[in-house]
Amino acid sequence: MTAVDFEAFVDRLATVAGEAVMPFFRTTIGVENKGGKSFDPVTAADHAGEAAMRQLIKATFPSHGIVGEEFGNESEDADYVWVLDPIDGTRGFITGLPTWGTLIGLMKNGAPVYGVMSQPFTKERFLGDGGAARYRGPLGDRKLRVRSCTKLEDAIMSSTSPRIFQGKDLAAFEAMEAATRHTRYGGDCYAYCMLAAGQIDIIVESELKPYDIVALIPIVEGAGGIITDWEGGPAHKGGRVIAAGDRRVHAAALELLAAKA
Known part of the structure; x- marks a missing residue:
């Protein structure tokens, strides 16, 4: 798999997650609490987003492992493991705030090597491979860079x-x-x-x-x-x-x- 093929695949992965999640955003969606005494919400949107990503990963890379928030872990000792959170920030999601996002991470031999945060409502994606990071969205395609702060x-x-x-x-x-x-x-x-x-x-x-x-x-x-x-x-x-x-x-x-x- 070439670098271009890989980026195209991850882009597709983020797209299918967004297509599964967005029909639920700012609707009267049901919310369950999986946290017991503490409020840890989960919705049908969380399940739909992760299921869509898992299906695509398994069809494309059947030997890869998957670690996901909603459906557990599969082959987590594989050389390549995808780490998925369909909606990070579900509390924001259920209150209609666009501070949530879909997280797609890839581990190679136990270390993070690639990551994407996709926000389908604002149509933004933040991508990084540890050596460089960039933004794609309404503000254009640009490199990401932290700022200096010494104190x-x-x-x-x-x-x-x-x-x-x-x-x-x-x-x-x-x-x-x-x-x-x-x-x-x-x-x-x-x-x-x-x-x-x-x-x-x-x-x-x-x-x-x-x-x-x-x-x-x-x-x-x-x-x-x-x-x-x-x-x-x-x-x-x-x-x-x-x-x-x-x-x-x-x-x-x-x-x-x-x-x-």
């Missing part, structure tokens, strides 16, 4: 919600919020793409799953950013994650989190 006090931070942090982790996050200039909540996958585009400086999260983050790693890194866990290790397994556009502010954030968590 926490100058940084704009994003996080899904303060409620994802517990105990010492919450104290650490609150210290980060106090140290930075401004915090925005609820961006989900879109926030990572805005970091790659130079609009946000740092993102601090917890309780992530692999399908929440694998696709975003090549985009952030391709734009010149850094994304790790709170100990500075690989982030592709999820958990507590920190992303930054500038390595200096990332180092400062790691130091603060280590002191408080």
